[in-house]
Structures are given as structure tokens and as C-alpha cells.
Amino acid sequence: MSQQRRPLIAGNWKMNGLAAATGEFIELVRLSKEKDNPACDILICPPATLISKMADLAKGSSVAIGGQDCHAAESGAHTGDIAAEMIKDAGGSHCIVGHSERRADHNESNATVKAKAEAALRAGLVAIVCVGETLAEREADRTLDIISDQVKNSLPAGATAANTVIAYEPVWAIGTGKTPTPLDVAAVHAHIRKELGTLMHDSAAVRVLYGGSVKGSNAAELMAVENVDGALVGGASLKAADFWPIVETSI
Numbered sequence: 001m002s003q004q005r006r007p008l009i010a011g012n013w014k015m016n017g018l019a020a021a022t023g024e025f026i027e028l029v030r031l032s033k034e035k036d037n038p039a040c041d042i043l044i045c046p047p048a049t050l051i052s053k054m055a056d057l058a059k060g061s062s063v064a065i066g067g068q069d070c071h072a073a074e075s076g077a078h079t080g081d082i083a084a085e086m087i088k089d090a091g092g093s094h095c096i097v098g099h100s101e102r103r104a105d106h107n108e109s110n111a112t113v114k115a116k117a118e119a120a121l122r123a124g125l126v127a128i129v130c131v132g133e134t135l136a137e138r139e140a141d142r143t144l145d146i147i148s149d150q151v152k153n154s155l156p157a158g159a160t161a162a163n164t165v166i167a168y169e170p171v172w173a174i175g176t177g178k179t180p181t182p183l184d185v186a187a188v189h190a191h192i193r194k195e196l197g198t199l200m201h202d203s204a205a206v207r208v209l210y211g212g213s214v215k216g217s218n219a220a221e222l223m224a225v226e227n228v229d230g231a232l233v234g235g236a237s238l239k240a241a242d243f244w245p246i247v248e249t250s251i
């Protein structure tokens, strides 16, 4: 963690959450209000159907709401898609782009992810650009090359530390209970920061999150790694009782 960068603890609910799940969110908002001036930013990215409702529930708290994906276009004939402008309009302030599940399930290339990140910026959202290697790529010792390629080619034009966050999520660590060692995380995060240095004028201030099987029991160790500025949390973000201990490592 760095003095210069305010940590961001973000939850990605993925395709989970009916209206009843907002009870968990109400509890998270309550916990956040017990803490005056929290030292970190807290974000939940629910399914699109709950953005507006949860943005209303979050009013007056320090918890932000975001989308999990957006289309590159502002509007148009794209059945089933959602524009960054719609996320903003519903009360969102952030949007995840290039999550590995989107890259795998929807064949999203770096160019697609970049276009979506640019759409997020156009709408006034903070883009959370996800990168990460597969197990096969790690075993072939290609991790740093893959990460370089993704960072260089997914970063939106006009990226600044204020409008863009990077999330390093090794694909093999997502939802598996497996995590890289702190040394491995440190190596990749240092590499990402070095790459950002060649691409952005304020790279030292960009937040680089770690994601993949973060939970209360391993969050402190992972958040203590140099150049780790927060977490992107999937499964453990669904229940306030699981998510709050992760927030507490940075608050």
C-alpha cells in the first residue's frame, strides 16, 4: 500500500443478486457509515438491474456503485447491451472492463476492452481495466509478456490516475481459492507499474488492484504487498460479513 494512492476495495457481484440481495448492501452501507472518513474507497459493482436501486441506497454514504461491463457505443441497435452513459445515468461512477470472464465468454480482445474503457471515460466513469494470465500462460513463463500486452493494448486513450484503475487478476486464481504468493503478486504489480510509466504521465498515482480469491483471511497479506492498492473481490463481496473484513484491512 502506498501513502500516495488511496486504496480501492471493490466488489464484483457478477451475475448474482436479486432485489432481496440489497439487504446485504444495506448492511455494508451501515458498516461504512460507522466509520468516519474511511481511508479507502469502497465500490460495489452489482448486476445492471440493481445499479439504480443500490445507488439510491448508497446516497449519503462513502460507498460507490459501478457496472461490470459496458458497450463501446453511446447508444444504438445493440440488443441486450448497456452503454456506459446508462450506468452513469443510473447512479454508477465506475465500470469494470475486460474482466477475464468477459474476455473468455464473449471473446473480448484487448482492442474491444480498450474501446469499452474509452466509452467509460467518455461517460465520466472510472474504468477498471482487468488484466491477468491463464494457468497455461503462467506455466509457460509468459505471465509478464501477457500482462504487458494487455496493459499496453487495453489502456484507454486519455487514461489518467483519476479516471483509470488497473486490476491484476490471474485467471487461475478467480473463484478457485488459489492465490499467487505475495512475491508473485509483487513481481506482476511492479511490472504493471513499470509498463504504466511508459504510457501515462501520472503512472505513479494509478491504483493497481489485486483480484482472485481475495477473502478476509488472506486480504491483509495481499494488501500489504508493495504496489497493491486495493482489491477486486468476487465471491467474498456478496455478503457484508465477508466483504467488510477485507475493507477493514485498508480502512
Ligand code: PGA
Residues within 6 Å of the ligand: 012, 169, 173, 174, 175, 176, 177, 211, 212, 213, 214, 232, 233, 234, 235, 236
Ligand atoms: P473471486 O473473483 O474473488 O471470486 O475469485 C474475483 C473476480 O473475478 O473479480
